[in-house]
Amino acid sequence: MNSLLLAFLVGGAFCLIGQLIMDLTKPGITPGHILVGYISMGAILSGMGLYQPLVDFAGAGATVPLSGFGHLLTQGTITAVQQRGLLGALSGGVEAAAAGITAAIVFGYLAAVLFNPRS
Amino acid sequence: MDSLSERLKQAEIDEYNQLIKKIEPKPPVIKNCIWAFIVGGLICVFGQLIINFLMSNGWNQTDAGSGASVILIFLAALFTGLGLYDELGKYAGAGSIVPITGFANAIVASAMEFKREGYIFGVGARIFSVAGPTLVFGFTIAVFIGLLNILFTK
Numbered sequence: 492m493n494s495l496l497l498a499f500l501v502g503g504a505f506c507l508i509g510q511l512i513m514d515l516t517k518p519g520i521t522p523g524h525i526l527v528g529y530i531s532m533g534a535i536l537s538g539m540g541l542y543q544p545l546v547d548f549a550g551a552g553a554t555v556p557l558s559g560f561g562h563l564l565t566q567g568t569i570t571a572v573q574q575r576g577l578l579g580a581l582s583g584g585v586e587a588a589a590a591g592i593t594a595a596i597v598f599g600y601l602a603a604v605l606f607n608p609r610s
Numbered sequence: 611m612d613s614l615s616e617r618l619k620q621a622e623i624d625e626y627n628q629l630i631k632k633i634e635p636k637p638p639v640i641k642n643c644i645w646a647f648i649v650g651g652l653i654c655v656f657g658q659l660i661i662n663f664l665m666s667n668g669w670n671q672t673d674a675g676s677g678a679s680v681i682l683i684f685l686a687a688l689f690t691g692l693g694l695y696d697e698l699g700k701y702a703g704a705g706s707i708v709p710i711t712g713f714a715n716a717i718v719a720s721a722m723e724f725k726r727e728g729y730i731f732g733v734g735a736r737i738f739s740v741a742g743p744t745l746v747f748g749f750t751i752a753v754f755i756g757l758l759n760i761l762f763t764k
Binding site for chain 2 (some may be wrong): 494495498499500501502503504505506507508509510511512513514515522523525526527529530531534535537538550551552554555556557558559560561563564565567568569571572573576577579580581583584585590591592594595596598599600601602603604605606607608609
């Protein structure tokens with residue numbers, strides 16, 4: 492039960508920060524910028540060792556926001572580097588995020604083909 | 611002469627910009643933030659429910675996390691196709707963008723518009739118009755951190 496409350500509070504806070512960035516900074520910020528910003532910040536914070544504690548604390552509250560995807564890429568890369576050295580730097584990220592990326596491409600493509608935009 | 615008309619033009623532009631500033635509605639920041647917090651939080655709760663369910667069925671934590679991402683991506687792609695996700699997005703703002711469902715939504719929404727350019731170079735290319743930059747930055751930073759890791763841990 493507690494894990495759900497923590498996921499709600501931390502995940503909600505991630506989204507609230509995103510909303511503040513969109514409303515209070517310059518108007519040119521698009522959803523695309525938010526996505527790129529979150530995956531980048533997640534990857535960087537993960538590299539500094541700051542993101543894993545948040546995942547341990549909040550579970551899906553930290554992994555479901557796109558910053559969690561950046562964290563996954565970084566952790567996959569670091570793990571692979573420690574096992575396989577230089578080659579791991581190039582293979583680790585995709586390996587860790589493979590299911591999500593493939594799902595996004597395949598389901599995304601199928602949905603875009605099967606449905607038509609309303610309007 | 612030229613500079614006079616230029617200055618006049620500039621004055622007009624300034625006046626126009628000031629008018630815009632005065633008239634343009636300020637976004638209702640507090641209301642937007644509450645919506646973003648609640649919707650974004652609930653999407654994460656749903657993700658946690660999936661993770662808890664999968665782990666109670668014997669999945670390890672890593673696989674359960676991936677499984678939850680896959681399910682969320684599938685549902686977001688479906689609801690974007692049905693036009694429901696963008697309806698939610700009107701209220702939820704960043705609450706529907708920041709979770710991984712927003713990533714799937716960006717893929718489908720940008721691709722659907724380009725069917726007239728064909729299924730290969732229309733839809734097939736445009737699924738990456740937002741996903742592309744996102745993955746480029748994610749991968750580049752991750753590889754860079756991996757290289758730093760090699761340099762500084764040995």
